[in-house]
Amino acid sequence: MNKRPTISDVAQAAGVSLMSVSRAMNNRPGLSEETRKKILSIADQLGYRPSGVARALATKRSSTVGLMMPDVTNPFFSQIAKGAEDLAYAMGYNIFLVNTDEDIKREIKALHSLFEKQVDGVILCSPRLPFDQLKKHIEHFQFTALINRELNSPRSDCVTININDAYGSALAIKHFSNQGHKKIAFLTGPEESISRERRLKGFIQALETHSIPYDENLVLPCSPDTTGGYHAATALLSGRDDITAILSFNDLVAFGAIQACDELGKDIPNQVAVIGFDDIPLASIMKPKLSTLRTNKRELGHRAMQAFRAYTNGEENIIRQQTLEPTLILRESTLG
Amino acid sequence: MNKRPTISDVAQAAGVSLMSVSRAMNNRPGLSEETRKKILSIADQLGYRPSGVARALATKRSSTVGLMMPDVTNPFFSQIAKGAEDLAYAMGYNIFLVNTDEDIKREIKALHSLFEKQVDGVILCSPRLPFDQLKKHIEHFQFTALINRELNSPRSDCVTININDAYGSALAIKHFSNQGHKKIAFLTGPEESISRERRLKGFIQALETHSIPYDENLVLPCSPDTTGGYHAATALLSGRDDITAILSFNDLVAFGAIQACDELGKDIPNQVAVIGFDDIPLASIMKPKLSTLRTNKRELGHRAMQAFRAYTNGEENIIRQQTLEPTLILRESTLG
DNA sequence: ATAATCTACGTTAGCGCTAACTTATTATGC
DNA sequence: GCATAATAAGTTAGCGCTAACGTAGATTAT
Known part of the structure; x- marks a missing residue:
């Protein structure tokens, strides 16, 4: 060299x-x-x-954006990364990728490191940080896009982009109800998850709407992967036949649940119907093909960068709270 | 702010x-x-x-590594990213993630942007760049790890980390042969892929070893995803019953092939046996559970960062050419 | 014809930090 | 007790770039 x-x-x-x-x-x-x-x-x-380094020092702009997420390995997040990176590339920006492994300490360190690197903005996916701390960190950055998290006090330099989780739950329950299901379980994902909370709220409310009694024994937290779904579903379904429908935190959990049903000799969808969340690419490949609430993950990342671009361009009318609506994709894991 | x-x-x-x-x-x-x-x-x-920027200017070290790959969305690469990022985090480094979409122009731009950002090293996954150009770019970086690509002329500042693709093919063919398969197809993935080339070589050689005649009509390129596998397998299997085994470029291609078999009414594994490549997390969830050549993807990224660390620490005995051996994981998509 | 403006450059200072050197103070050896 | 060394600082210059300002010569306006 x-x-x-x-x-x-x-x-x-x-x-x-x-x-x-x-x-x-x-x-x-x-x-x-x-x-x-x-x-x-x-x-x-x-x-x-x-030299980008010298230029950044002189101009105070690094042409760099930080992207923090729990785990790139999760298809949900890798798609967000792709959506963000695509637009960043077009803008001549580079992206710092940081994984946090759902660990709050690591999240804090990640934010510090991004701040030291003087990124021009950050995209934070599903930050687990308590509200006050999160707010304090956001103040340090020139621009923040929050994916999968709300912000109560609006800021001109912060945009939130959320999936309408409650609506997703409602869609699923509506379909289950229409198909005559009465005992509907919910594998909720990790207890600290914001999505879990919102989906659970939507779940409970939808049950009410459809006059289905809420039974808290049918609601089980689990890790957000196939193993989590498998264990939770096994625990839930063993030795009982009354549960006929399962809403799952994400598609991986749904896959795990399906595997559990399989081993328990329960036919899908006739004995148990399953709906997932996300519609990852493999959802339509699985057997049975998974019915799921599709969310446009690429779009999430894309919107975050769009908001960043709008902000740096000094545009006025940036939509500070964006919501993407999931759509229910019916395949083979549900009746009808 | x-x-x-x-x-x-x-x-x-x-x-x-x-x-x-x-x-x-x-x-x-x-x-x-x-x-x-x-x-x-x-x-x-x-x-x-x-300020990392000012520090980088003063010290000429940015504590930053570039990671270039075709597509984070592909589980194979996202795992590499995870493996690399994990160690980078431990080292206090940040990672620039760049996607190339298999596009050579974008690859060049990516390398330029990483050079401008003054990364301390780069990890290049499956670069498609012609050899001479690749070499020229590598010379500009202080350190390069090449994943899934060889380098003919050894350099002290460049490490190559490869999957033993040919061996993987050989393992698959050996198993197929032991099970009595004679007509074995190979869905090779994209024609420009280096892995494809190496796996094909191993495939042909293994056939010879097991005295199975090589029939080039049984070798079909395809895009490296489920769609590619589906189309290729459909084209290959329609209207003929003699093909009893398929080796696939990766697990996604295998899933696509399985879907095609399904639609053609061919039972897996009794009428057609399928082996994939990679062992992505869902391989063991699919029905049938996919037999596949497991490669440790996290390890690939991890090794790249390890080599980088060793290099920056001035260690002497860095292994310049590393090879990871795939292992054959037998599940339900094969006989036996 | 002279001032005013524009074009095509050049000069200077400073972004925030650290390497390398210098200086003042204290501790140690004999 | 005085030279020597170690400790705990401070000073200076420069990393590579750009913002802001300066300037000479050409062009236009009046």
Whole structure:
């Protein structure tokens, strides 16, 4: 690795001042076409690329965005990452990816590290941080997009983008009810999850709407993966035949539940109907094909970056609270 | 957002010089415990966090690594990302994630942007770039880990980490052969893929080893997802019953192939046996549970960061060419 | 013809930090 | 008790870039 050429190397080679090179590289006015071309050609020859670090220090803009999420490995989040990165790429921004593993301590460290890196904005997916702390951190960043989390006090530099979780639950219960289900279980995902809370609220309310009595024994928390769904469903369904429908925190949990049903000899959908959440790519490949509440995950990431772009462009009418509506996709894991 | 406090703000508030603050923040010698504590407490009070940008400019180290991959959405790559990010986190590094969408132009732009951001090293997953260009880019970086790609000319600042693809194919063919299969198809994945090439080579050689004639009509490229597998398998299997085994480029392709078999009324594994590649989390959830060549994806990312750490620590004996061996996991999609 | 404006540059200072050197003070050796 | 060394600081310069301002010469206005 040779020494990296700097702007002065280019300036010297071209026989011009630093500023002329800077202007040429940034495509700014104040140069004749001739000089500009000469500088750019020499820069190219030398393999010169401006130092983003020096530029960031001088301009106080790093062209960098932080993306914090529990786990990229989870299809839900990797899709968000993709949606965000796609637009970031188009904007000439780079993305810092940080996983938190649902660990609050790690979340705090992640926020600190992003702050030190002087990102121009952050996208925080499902932050678990208590409200007060979260708020304090947000204040440090120039711009924040909160995915899957509300903010009670509106800020001009913070946008929230949420799935309408309660509505999703309602859609599922409505369908279950229409199909005549009375004993509907809910595998809720992790107890600290915000989505869980909202979905549970929607679940309970929808039951009421459809005059189905709420039985708290049918509501079980679980880890948000196949194992969690498997264990929870096994615990729930063993030795009883009255539960005929399961709403699951996400598709992975649903898969786990289906596996449990399988082992317990319960036919899906005839003995137990299952609805998932997310519609990950494999939902339509599984057997039975999974009925699920589809959410546009790419769109979540995309919207976050769009809001960031709007904010940095100084646009006025940024929608501070955005909600994406899930849609119920009926496949083979439900009746009808 | 208030103005971010700088090192001078802390120095002034503490009544010490800049260097004392710097030393305190970096935990360097040359300070009494008393002063150190005072400085740290004042820094904390002010909410001071050193500017990574300024530090990077001064030290020429950004504590940042670039991670380039075709698509985070693909479970194979997201696991690599996780493995890398985990160790990066432990090292106090941040990761720039860049997707290339298998697009060479985008790959080049990604490398440029990472170079501008002055990453301390890059991890390149399955780069599609022609060899000469790739080499030229690598020379610009202080350290490069190549995942899923070889480098003919060894460099002290470049490590390659590969799956033993040919061996994987061989394991699959051996098993198929032991089960009496004679007509074995291979859905190879994208034609430009390096893995495809290596697996195909292993496939052909293994056939020879087991005295099975090679029939190029049984080898079909496909996009590396369920759709690709579905279409390829449909094209391959329609109107013929002689093909009894399919090796698939990855698990998604295998799922697609299984779906195709399903629709063609072919029983798995009795009429057609299927082996995938990767062992993504859902492979053991699918019905039938997928037999597959497991590769430790987390380990790939982890090793890349380990090599980076070793390199930056100035360690001598870094293994420049690492190979991970796949293992054949037999489940329900194969006989036996 | 002279002032006013514009074009195409150049100069200077500073972004926030640290490496490398310098200085004052205290501890140690003989 | 005095030289020597160690400790705990401080000072200076510079990392590579750009914002802001400066300037010479050409162009336009009056």
